[in-house]
Amino acid sequence: MFATAAAAILVALVLAVTRAVKGPTVFDRVLAANSVGTLAILLLAVFGFLTRRPEFLDIGLTYALLNIIGTLAVLKFFRHGDLAYDVDEERKP
Amino acid sequence: MLLTLLAVVTLAIIGQRNLFGVVILSGVYSFLMASVLIVLDAVDVAMTEASVGAGISTIVLLATLHLTRTIEVRPWRRSWAPLVLALVTGLAIAWGSLALPPFGTPDAVIHRHVVPRYLADTVKDTHVPNVVTSVLADYRGYDTLGETTVIFTAGIGVMLLLRGARRRDGGGGDDGAGPRA
Numbered sequence: 001m002f003a004t005a006a007a008a009i010l011v012a013l014v015l016a017v018t019r020a021v022k023g024p025t026v027f028d029r030v031l032a033a034n035s036v037g038t039l040a041i042l043l044l045a046v047f048g049f050l051t052r053r054p055e056f057l058d059i060g061l062t063y064a065l066l067n068i069i070g071t072l073a074v075l076k077f078f079r080h081g082d083l084a085y086d087v088d089e090e091r092k093p
Numbered sequence: 094m095l096l097t098l099l100a101v102v103t104l105a106i107i108g109q110r111n112l113f114g115v116v117i118l119s120g121v122y123s124f125l126m127a128s129v130l131i132v133l134d135a136v137d138v139a140m141t142e143a144s145v146g147a148g149i150s151t152i153v154l155l156a157t158l159h160l161t162r163t164i165e166v167r168p169w170r171r172s173w174a175p176l177v178l179a180l181v182t183g184l185a186i187a188w189g190s191l192a193l194p195p196f197g198t199p200d201a202v203i204h205r206h207v208v209p210r211y212l213a214d215t216v217k218d219t220h221v222p223n224v225v226t227s228v229l230a231d232y233r234g235y236d237t238l239g240e241t242t243v244i245f246t247a248g249i250g251v252m253l254l255l256r257g258a259r260r261r262d263g264g265g266g267d268d269g270a271g272p273r274a
Contacts, residue, residue, distance in 0.1 A: 013125075017098050020121050021105040029117040033124075037147065040124040044131055056131070059140060063127075066148040070120060073152045077159070 002050045009046060013039045030074055037067035099125050112161075116154045123147035137225060 016039060020032035041060045048056025102122045106115055123146030130139035194201040211228055221227040229237055 013128075014098065017102060017121065017125070020118060021101060023114075026111070026113050026117070029114055033117045033120045036121045037124050040128050040143070043128050047131060056136070059136060062140065063124075063143050066144055069148055070151045073155055074117070077155045 002046055006043065006046045006050060009039055009043045013043070030071070033074075034067065034071050037063065037070070041067070099129065112158055116151060116158065119154070120147045120151045123150070 013036065016032045016035040020029050020036065023029045023032060041063045044056050044060045044063065048054050048060075099122065102118055102125060106118045106122065123142055126146065127139040127143040130136075130142055211224060211232065215221065215224050215227045219227040219231040221231065
């Protein structure tokens, strides 16, 4: 069962990478990168169970945190063109 | 199969002219590389790859893009020397790896030198149950200390450079705000 899941994740990974490579706009690439990160987490978890080491789940959690940070940085760059943008600074006179 | 995906992403990075796309694709590359390393049973290296490659590098490269332009300038002349050099180096490495023992052989030379002693004495010497941790933090303590010193020095250098730049910027901003007020 885990082997089937791993194969399905690999197929999804191929699709996501295809979108990341072909993607006409940058947003496609951002979304594809995010899904590749998520799929890497899933692959890590499934591979952990496949090799009977479910401790890999903890590492998967760390990956998820990293993925969030990366996506947040990219989106912040898009919205403001600057990573060190501060919302409070705009409100100041 | 993961390696094929890696190669595809690498070719896409080379062909990509929009540097923002390159940053995103290198994040994809890092996650794929981390998956390969997990399959190769090097979970700690995969961890580093994911955190440094996909996490910090993406953010640092984006910050760099903020300072530069996001479209790569088309080179005005093509030179083949770097390609030839890279191919020759790659072939030399591949040729050298032919002489290595097969992956995971327990009686390879590298596994017979000090590894049995580490495996036998780790708990007695260091009271750390994880052998990798004990080797990195105890048996190779001075090596790790040296690495940490190098990274610390590099960090201090970057901080000094960035502080200098910001002070110059801040001075300019103050000068600009003066006349307006």
